[in-house]
Amino acid sequence: MKMPILRLAALVLTLFAGTAILSPAQAQDRKAMLAAEAAAENVKAVSKLVEQYGLPCEVTEASKPTVADATVDGKKAAIEIFEVVCKDQRGYILYKAKNAPFGNPQGCLEAAAVAKTAPGSPTCKLKGNRAAHYWLGDTAKSKIPSCALSGARFIRADQKANTELYEIGCKNTAGGIFVVPTHKATDKTVAFYNCLKTAETALKCELTTPEVAPQTLAALLKKNAPDCVLTNARFGGATKDSEYYEVGCKDKAGFVLVTDTAGEFKGAVGCDKAAAIGGCKFTDNAALAAAGKAKAEEAKAKYKDAYAAALTAGGVTCTIEDFRRIGHDNDSKRDLAEFKCAEAPNGLIALIPDAGTTGKLDTFDCFAAATQKTDCTYVTKDQLKANLQKLTVGHKSIKADCVIGEARYAFENNGQVVMEIACVNKRGYIAVLNKARTALNPAVPCHIAATNPGVPEKCTIAGNGSNKEG
Numbered sequence: 001m002k003m004p005i006l007r008l009a010a011l012v013l014t015l016f017a018g019t020a021i022l023s024p025a026q027a028q029d030r031k032a033m034l035a036a037e038a039a040a041e042n043v044k045a046v047s048k049l050v051e052q053y054g055l056p057c058e059v060t061e062a063s064k065p066t067v068a069d070a071t072v073d074g075k076k077a078a079i080e081i082f083e084v085v086c087k088d089q090r091g092y093i094l095y096k097a098k099n100a101p102f103g104n105p106q107g108c109l110e111a112a113a114v115a116k117t118a119p120g121s122p123t124c125k126l127k128g129n130r131a132a133h134y135w136l137g138d139t140a141k142s143k144i145p146s147c148a149l150s151g152a153r154f155i156r157a158d159q160k161a162n163t164e165l166y167e168i169g170c171k172n173t174a175g176g177i178f179v180v181p182t183h184k185a186t187d188k189t190v191a192f193y194n195c196l197k198t199a200e201t202a203l204k205c206e207l208t209t210p211e212v213a214p215q216t217l218a219a220l221l222k223k224n225a226p227d228c229v230l231t232n233a234r235f236g237g238a239t240k241d242s243e244y245y246e247v248g249c250k251d252k253a254g255f256v257l258v259t260d261t262a263g264e265f266k267g268a269v270g271c272d273k274a275a276a277i278g279g280c281k282f283t284d285n286a287a288l289a290a291a292g293k294a295k296a297e298e299a300k301a302k303y304k305d306a307y308a309a310a311l312t313a314g315g316v317t318c319t320i321e322d323f324r325r326i327g328h329d330n331d332s333k334r335d336l337a338e339f340k341c342a343e344a345p346n347g348l349i350a351l352i353p354d355a356g357t358t359g360k361l362d363t364f365d366c367f368a369a370a371t372q373k374t375d376c377t378y379v380t381k382d383q384l385k386a387n388l389q390k391l392t393v394g395h396k397s398i399k400a401d402c403v404i405g406e407a408r409y410a411f412e413n414n415g416q417v418v419m420e421i422a423c424v425n426k427r428g429y430i431a432v433l434n435k436a437r438t439a440l441n442p443a444v445p446c447h448i449a450a451t452n453p454g455v456p457e458k459c460t461i462a463g464n465g466s467n468k469e470g
Contacts (some may be wrong), residue, residue: 046082049094053101056183057086061128065096072097085128090135093122108132109154109166133168139178140168143192146219148172151207157182169207174216177203194263196235196245217245217257224265228252236278242266246274248282256280300325307337310352314361317343324377333357340378346387346437347379367417367433370409381407388421388433388440397443402427406464410457418457420446420464428465430457 039061046062065080072079079097086092093111095102106114108124109132115123124132133152140147147170155165155177162185169175177198179191195205195213205213214233221228225247232248236256243261248254256274258266271280272292303325311318318341326336326349334351341348347366353359366376366384375381385404392398402423410418415435421443422428428446433439446465449455459465 046084046094049082049096049101050084053094053105054183055086055092055105057084057088057090057092059084060087061085061126063126066122070095070097070102072102081122083122083124083126083129085126086135088135089128089131091124091126091129091132093124104159107154107164109152110157110164113154136166136168136178136180139166139180139190140170140175142190143178144168144170144173144175146170146173147175150175153207155203161185165203167203167205167207173218174213175205175208176216177205194235196233197243199235214248217247220257220259220263220265221247225255225257225268228254232282233257234281244277246278246280246282254280254283303335303337306355307335307339307350307352310361311339311350311363314363316348316350316361316363318348319343322378326374332359334359334362338377345379346384347376349374349376364412365437367409367419367437368412368415371412371417387437391433391438391440395440395443397445398429398431398440399423399427401425402429406461408461413456420457420459420461422459422461422464423467426463426465426467427469428459428461428467430455430459 042064043059043062047059050057050059061084063083065082067078068081069076070079071077077097079095079102082094082096084092084094091108093106093108106122108129111121111123112132115121133149136152137149140149147168150169150171152166152168155167157164162182164180164182166178166180167175168178174195176195177193181188181190193203194216195208196216198204199210199213214230217233218230221230227249228247229250230247231250232254234246236244236246238244238261241261243259243263245257245259246254247257254271256269256271256277256279258269258277260266269277271283274280300323304320304323307323308318308320318339320339320341322340324338326338328335329351332351333354334357335354336349336351339348339350344365347369349364349366349369351359351362353361366379369376370381370384385407388407389404392400392402392404398421402421402425404421405424406422408420408422410420412418417433419431419433420428421431421440429443430446430449431440431443434441444452444455445468446459447468450458450465
């Protein structure tokens, strides 16, 4: 029996009414939803592997496994390879064999470094791992606070120490080499070596150019040597508690910057005094010395005329052959200077009033200076002893066999100098050098001076006066 046409049409309509027809957009949404569900399941599954590795990683994305051959327990076996993205921006390549971790987790930077020497080895490709160095941002700022991260490269790993070595580059300043603890390390200390320090080693920086490397010292110089416009810098060496960096400055002499081992400023040493701590290469020491000498001679010429006029005005005869400015007495507003002139065989030191002041000119010789513990340069101690020796010739109290070995200048009294004379044969005397420096009177043997209350000084030079003959 044939079904009526109208009933057949109704049945067809009923069947279509029970089946949903999806639009292209709806079909695309459903496909995306199913992919998201699959991705979430994959993240969940890979997270278990991450836990097995003991990695501190909250997985936000994971690749589907790829299969490769490897040697497991001495036998060839298939292993699975996963790429994961962590919430802290770090990514890894992970390996699994027999449902357990295989080998060590490999960071994305390490994987990239390995791929350069072993093309075809796994590398990170997921979107979240495209900037594989971002996770090192806090590490960089811990040692270089101003660092705006520009890149990083993996150098090597130390499995025994549980550390990894990275170079970190900064956009706005010099970067450096960092020793970073792995997740297995108990000591989380980060070590740092700036690019100046590693420049002559196998760890030479590649992400910081030699032109930028001197900026390592920029902050220290800005704070402690602001007049130096930095042009160059280099690491000069180190001791147990100090490090030395030569600094080159624009249009002026450089110096050696001294820091502690933490990089904090300790001081600065001029290139002329820095030979023992690395010396200077950026500063022409010969030119520096010549410039310094010229400046000193210019200053000396300026003082010479003024000093000569002051001595003449004070009635002191001295044809100046040479002189040195020892210092300045701020209280009396006078310069202290020593002069070399033929008219002063025992030397000449003067306190010369500043121009425009009413201070008094005072002069004294090297015998008087010695009582004030001031040593002369142009007349030596041996020359003073020789002058004293001449005064012992034919002396009534000083024996002819006295060869003066040592003299101690005790004090000055009204231009006279009370002194102790020690002869090499152990004879000794307390003598008074007269104001004119022409006689040693009186002169009393040490053993007599020791018990005579009228002698103003006693012998103190070791062994002096032990020879009491005569």
